[in-house]
Amino acid sequence: MRALLTVLGSYAFASVPVAFLTAKLLRGIDLRDHGSGNVGASNIWQSASKPATIPVGLAEIGQGLLGPAVAVVNAYGPATQAAAGVVAVAGHNWTPFLGFSGGRGVAHAIGVMLAISRQALAAFIVISLIGVKLKAIPQFVGLGILSAPFVAKLTRQPAEIVTGLAAIAALIFAKRLLANEPPATDASRSAVYLNRLLYDRDTNERDDWVTQDVTQS
Secondary structure, three states: OHHHHHHHHHHHHHHOOHHHHHHHHHHOOOHHHOOOOOOOHHHHHHHOOOOOHHHHHHHHHHHHHHHHHHHHHOOOOHHHHHHHHHHHHHHHHOEHHHOOEOOOOHHHHHHHHHHHOHHHHHHHHHHHHHHHHHOOHHHHHHHHHHHHHHHHHHOOOOHHHHHHHHHHHHHHHHHHHHOOOOOOOOOOHHHHHHHHHHHOOOOOOHHHHHOOOHHHO
């Protein structure tokens, strides 16, 4: 019963839309209507407050960390640890508090990996830093997320952890593709979905995308 409550608590805690609430408090805006439309720390930077990005990002990492960490500390086993991580990412990406819209879940995934697979987290950080160097952050962050279950497998972590990290990667890429809004009716859907998969946005022009006003598009 306690293990189940840990999983449910992980979902509830991670579902609280920290970035959305921060943007409302600081600027009185709905993040879904500004910039990328993403309800996460990256859109806080783009649309609300650059100084608030770090505390929001740390809070989101903490949301992903808490449930799995509680499961680890209480020795509930790898299945519960992984489940707590998966539901944390799902709760953020499709939070019931915002009509099942949300963010991308990358910060929450970092928190999960910090709790249950530091090997995967180390690989993710290295791959992401390569993306920063090459100015291809969305692509390499995606590769870092995809690498997590393989690194966990190679380092002989339990099968439940490997499966959980694979499920988290699937959730993150599903949210990339689905976003919070469907493609505009006058856009090529295949092009939009390809851009979402590769660039995590609807267009390959980043500046136009992050400065848009979604309500006017």
